[in-house]
Each structure stands twice: as structure tokens, then as C-alpha cells.
Amino acid sequence: MAEFFHMGGYGLYVWGSYGVVAVFLALELIFLARRKQALLERLTALREMEEDKS
Amino acid sequence: MAIHWTKYSAPSAFYPMAGRSLPWLAAGTLLLTAVGVYMGLFSAPTDYKQGEAYRIMFIHVPAAWMSMWLYIVMAAYAGLGLVYNTRMAHMLAAATAPTGAIFAFLALWTGAFWGRPMWGAWWVWDARLTSELILFFLYLGVMALRAAIDDRQRADRASALLALVGVVNVPIIYFSVKWWNTLHQGATIDFSGSKMDRSMLWPMLILTVAFWLYSFVTIFLRARCEILERERHAEWVGELLDNRG
Amino acid sequence: MKPRQKRFALVAIGLVALAGAGTLVVNAMRSNLVFFFSPSDVMEGKAPHNKAFRLGGLVEAGSVQRQADGLTVHFVVTDMKKSVPVAYKGILPDMFSEGQGAVAQGRMGADGTFTASEVLAKHDEKYMPPEVADALERAGKDPSKGQHPGGQPGGMPSGMQNGGA
Numbered sequence: 001m002a003e004f005f006h007m008g009g010y011g012l013y014v015w016g017s018y019g020v021v022a023v024f025l026a027l028e029l030i031f032l033a034r035r036k037q038a039l040l041e042r043l044t045a046l047r048e049m050e051e052d053k054s
Numbered sequence: 055m056a057i058h059w060t061k062y063s064a065p066s067a068f069y070p071m072a073g074r075s076l077p078w079l080a081a082g083t084l085l086l087t088a089v090g091v092y093m094g095l096f097s098a099p100t101d102y103k104q105g106e107a108y109r110i111m112f113i114h115v116p117a118a119w120m121s122m123w124l125y126i127v128m129a130a131y132a133g134l135g136l137v138y139n140t141r142m143a144h145m146l147a148a149a150t151a152p153t154g155a156i157f158a159f160l161a162l163w164t165g166a167f168w169g170r171p172m173w174g175a176w177w178v179w180d181a182r183l184t185s186e187l188i189l190f191f192l193y194l195g196v197m198a199l200r201a202a203i204d205d206r207q208r209a210d211r212a213s214a215l216l217a218l219v220g221v222v223n224v225p226i227i228y229f230s231v232k233w234w235n236t237l238h239q240g241a242t243i244d245f246s247g248s249k250m251d252r253s254m255l256w257p258m259l260i261l262t263v264a265f266w267l268y269s270f271v272t273i274f275l276r277a278r279c280e281i282l283e284r285e286r287h288a289e290w291v292g293e294l295l296d297n298r299g
Numbered sequence: 300m301k302p303r304q305k306r307f308a309l310v311a312i313g314l315v316a317l318a319g320a321g322t323l324v325v326n327a328m329r330s331n332l333v334f335f336f337s338p339s340d341v342m343e344g345k346a347p348h349n350k351a352f353r354l355g356g357l358v359e360a361g362s363v364q365r366q367a368d369g370l371t372v373h374f375v376v377t378d379m380k381k382s383v384p385v386a387y388k389g390i391l392p393d394m395f396s397e398g399q400g401a402v403a404q405g406r407m408g409a410d411g412t413f414t415a416s417e418v419l420a421k422h423d424e425k426y427m428p429p430e431v432a433d434a435l436e437r438a439g440k441d442p443s444k445g446q447h448p449g450g451q452p453g454g455m456p457s458g459m460q461n462g463g464a
Contacts, residue, residue, distance in 0.1 A: 099428030099429075099430075100428065100429065101426050101427070101428070101429075102427055102428060102429040102431070102432035103394070103422065103432075104394070104422065104426075108426055111426070171392075171393055172392065172393065172394050172420065172422055173392060173394070173419045173420055173421065173422075174391070174394075174395075174417075174418065174419045174420055175417075178419065179334075180334040184323055187323065188323055188324060191316050191317075191319055191320040191323075192320060195316045195317050195320065198309055198312050198313035198316060199313045201309050202312075202313055204302070234334065235333055235334045235335050235337075235355060236334050237334055237335075237402055237419060237421055239422055239423055239424040240423075240424045242424040242425070249424050249425040249426070250425065250426040251426060251427040251428055251431055253428065254426050254427070254428075
């Protein structure tokens with residue numbers, strides 16, 4: 001297992017690549033999910049306000 | 055089977071279609087990423103020259119391909135939006151840019167982490183690396199231009215124009231290693247075939263499809279947000295919000 | 300921040316990004332498109348005189364000589380037509396070896412020796428497991444010479460040759 005993480009001496013470079021790719025792709029998905037959630041809440045609140053007025 | 059593509063140029067039709075496809079696209083992304091990473095890190099053999107360091111290629115090449123492909127997709131939507139003046143095309147162009155920018159950044163990042171141990175440098179100003187960096191800046195420019203203009207229609211048109219002008223950079227990136235002396239090696243896969251062992255080719259191709267499916271997921275998610283924002287006064291959006299309870 | 304200021308800031312960012320991209324393009328067009336000069340270029344006088352430039356080619360087999368200090372290295376860079384001797388003091392990248400591509404940054408000396416301040420290794424576009432490389436070698440084919448799947452017709456051995464152009 002230690003040998004696997006060592007990557008023949010290139011561990012820093014291999015894991016530095018795979019790790020950053022994984023973090024960026026996961027973060028993009030998380031931000032998008034949160035954007036959608038916040039948007040739905042904001043739009044629902046706006047609509048309720050408009051309906052109260054009319 | 056005839057698919058009526060024009061049907062989905064209506065945001066009210068695109069929104070539910072994207073929603074229905076998302077679980078399948080997400081499942082495909084997860085599955086192929088798991089298979090591709092497993093093959094790339096475990097079952098692919100060590101390279102005869104580069105040792106284990108070449109495994110960076112399995113994500114570097116798909117990220118670089120996606121950064122170029124998504125730019126073409128974005129420019130195509132931008133062109134459609136300009137010519138036919140359809141809102142959906144502009145929304146899709148806007149939804150494509152951030153994912154493309156991320157892949158361009160990741161191509162540069164993984165390239166640096168591959169170049170340092172193999173070439174002896176994190177970065178060099180050769181034609182391939184420089185043109186990919188320009189691609190990254192073009193994505194940022196398109197996004198900044200859109201964000202800078204408050205009027206939606208003008209923002210759409212201005213950023214579409216920049217996206218279209220920038221598309222000349224894509225063939226420059228692709229052919230840079232043929233046209234000029236570069237430190238970056240030539241294409242492993244071109245129209246004449248591949249200069250890679252099959253056991254190494256498969257993980258790279260599988261991860262390319264995985265990144266492509268991932269792009270569909272993020273672009274559909276972002277396009278759905280764009281639709282909700284822009285079409286919030288449409289009747290169907292109101293109904294959708296009411297049904298949320 | 301007021302909306303107007305925000306808009307201004309964003310336009311400024313956009314312009315800076317565009318200007319940056321433009322500068323890079325112009326800069327690349329001027330000099331960096333040619334990342335290195337081959338030994339033939341140098342012999343024909345195409346490389347800059349009295350100025351640092353990059354010399355690229357294959358490290359000639361059998362030419363690498365390490366000095367006693369362990370840091371100074373002499374080798375010959377060739378493009379199979381002409382060759383240039385190179386002197387370098389420093390650490391070489393892992394991929395640097397005889398028969399492989401290399402790009403050296405430095406100056407031409409009066410004695411015809413290129414003194415390098417930096418040496419980068421250039422690898423080719425072929426990937427295969429060691430067993431396959433061994434098998435190719437046993438069959439009398441140099442694995443780095445392009446008989447493997449794609450194949451390149453003649454010319455300079457891969458490592459320095461880009462693409463398949």
C-alpha cells in the first residue's frame with residue numbers, strides 16, 4: 001500500500017494532480033447544488049411576496 | 055428516431071428534459087470515473103520510460119481535450135444565439151464557460167505536475183502551453199464580459215462575439231506541436247492511430263467519456279439555474295415554484 | 300460597492316484579462332513560437348548570436364561525460380545532420396538520458412561549445428509497458444523509433460520530432 005502511494009518516487013506529482021482534479025470537480029458540483037437551492041428559495045419567497053400583494 | 059432538437063430551444067422544454075437526464079448522466083459519470091481511475095492507477099502497467107509519473111496523463115489529456123471541446127461547444131451556442139436570437143442558446147453558452155475554464159485550469163495544473171518531474175520544469179513558454187493558457191484567459195474573459203454588462207441581451211451578444219473570435223485559438227492549440235518546435239511532445243493519438251499500448255489507451259478514453267458526461271451534468275445544472283433566473287416571470291416557473299410546496 | 304463601481308471593476312478585470320491574453324499572443328508570435336533551435340539551425344547561423352537561446356536535439360549516444368565534481372556534464376546534442384557539444388553544471392531532469400530529446404538554454408562559446416544554464420528533457424509521445432519495449436528491442440526494433448502502433452516514417456528519431464508531421 002505504501003508502495004502504491006509512493007508511485008515510484010513520483011507520489012507528490014501523481015497525487016498532486018489527481019487530488020486537485022478531484023477537489024475542483026467536487027467543488028464545482030457542490031457550488032452548483034447550493035446555487036440551485038438558494039435560487040429556488042429566493043424565487044419562492046419572491047413569488048409569495050407578489051401573491052400577498054395581489 | 056427523429057429527435058426534435060428545436061423543441062429544446064424552448065426553456066420550458068429544456069428544463070424538465072435536463073432534469074430527467076441528470077440522474078442518468080450523474081450515474082454514468084460516477085461509474086466511468088471509478089472504472090477509469092481504477093484502471094489508470096491499478097491495472098495500467100508502468101511506462102517503460104516515464105515510470106509511474108505517466109499516470110498523470112490519464113487525467114491530463116481528458117481535461118485538455120475537454121477544455122478545447124467545451125470551447126467549441128460554447129462558441130457554437132454563442133453563434134446560434136447570435137444568428138437565431140434564441141435565449142436558450144445564450145444560456146447554454148453561459149452555462150458551458152465555467153466548466154470549460156475549470157478543465158483548462160486543470161489541464162495546466164496537471165501539466166505542470168507532469169512537466170516538473172519529466173521535463174525538469176513546471177512551466178515553459180512553448181507554443182502548446184502558451185496557447186492553452188490563452189484558452190484559459192479566453193474563458194475568463196467571456197465570463198467577465200458577461201458579468202460586467204447588466205443588460206442581459208447586450209451581455210449575451212458581447213460575450214458571444216468574444217467567444218466566437220476566440221475560437222481560432224482552438225486549432226492553434228491542437229496543431230501547435232506540429233507547427234512549431236515545442237517542448238511538449240506531439241500527439242499520441244491522431245488520425246493515423248495511437249502510439250500507446252492498449253492497456254494504457256483504455257483508461258484515458260474511459261476518463262475522457264467520464265469528463266464529458268461530467269460536463270453534461272454541470273452544464274445542465276447551471277443551465278437550469280440560468281433558466282430559473284431569467285424566466286422567473288413565466289407561468290410554468292411559477293407553477294413549478296408553487297408545486298415545491 | 301455600488302453597482303456602477305462593481306460594473307467598472309468587472310470591465311477592468313475583463314480588459315486586464317484580454318490585455319494579458321493579447322500580450323501573451325504577441326509575445327509568443329515574436330520569439331517563443333520557436334522554442335528551440337536545432338544544431339543545423341545553429342550551424343547555418345539561424346540561432347541568435349551573442350544572446351542566450353535554446354538548443355534542442357537528441358543527446359548523442361555515448362556522448363555523456365560526467366566530471367569528477369559530479370555536477371558538471373558534457374554531452375553532444377545532435378539532429379542527425381549536425382551536432383553541438385554542450386557543457387552544463389547542475390542537476391539534470393530524471394528523463395535526461397542518451398538517445399533522448401533534450402532542450403538546453405544557454406549561449407554559444409567562441410570555441411563552439413554551448414554553455415547551458417538549464418537543461419530540460421523532452422520525451423516522446425509513445426507509451427508502453429517495459430515488457431513490450433523489451434520485446435520490441437529483442438525483435439531488433441528500437442522502441443523509441445516509432446514502429447510501435449502508430450509508426451513514423453524515417454527522419455529524425457522520435458523524441459525530437461513533433462506530432463508525426
